[in-house]
Amino acid sequence: MSSNAHDSLLKLAFLVAISQIKGMSGVTARVAIILTNAFNFKKDKCWWSASKLAKVVKSSKRQVDSAIEMFKEHHIFKIASGRTGKANEYKPNFDIILQYPALASEETLQKVVQYTSD
Numbered sequence: 001m002s003s004n005a006h007d008s009l010l011k012l013a014f015l016v017a018i019s020q021i022k023g024m025s026g027v028t029a030r031v032a033i034i035l036t037n038a039f040n041f042k043k044d045k046c047w048w049s050a051s052k053l054a055k056v057v058k059s060s061k062r063q064v065d066s067a068i069e070m071f072k073e074h075h076i077f078k079i080a081s082g083r084t085g086k087a088n089e090y091k092p093n094f095d096i097i098l099q100y101p102a103l104a105s106e107e108t109l110q111k112v113v114q115y116t117s118d
Helices: 008-018 026-038 050-057 061-074 094-099 106-117
Strands: 046-048 077-080 088-092
Touching (some): 026 046, 026 050, 026 061, 046 050, 061 077, 094 106
Antiparallel strands (some): 046 088, 077 088
């Protein structure tokens, strides 16, 4: 795993890669940005409830739920459902960057391979 608690370039490369996915709504993109920004490399996840995400991105919980379903369908985030009343755990699927290698630097591609192989 990466020794950095916050690798901004890896997060940015991830967001650039997922921006290439067709059919992503504005709400879905905003939720992806919030979750990616909140991701903690030391803990290897971030936690957010759908209702809190809805408040932050200024949308309905239903729209956030749709975004989360899109993440599941496209394997954008690895999602562990929270128990009733608990927030879900999210981990960006950094392997997505490897699907769009022309958009990432060689250094970033090496980080993806290193981070995801541990």
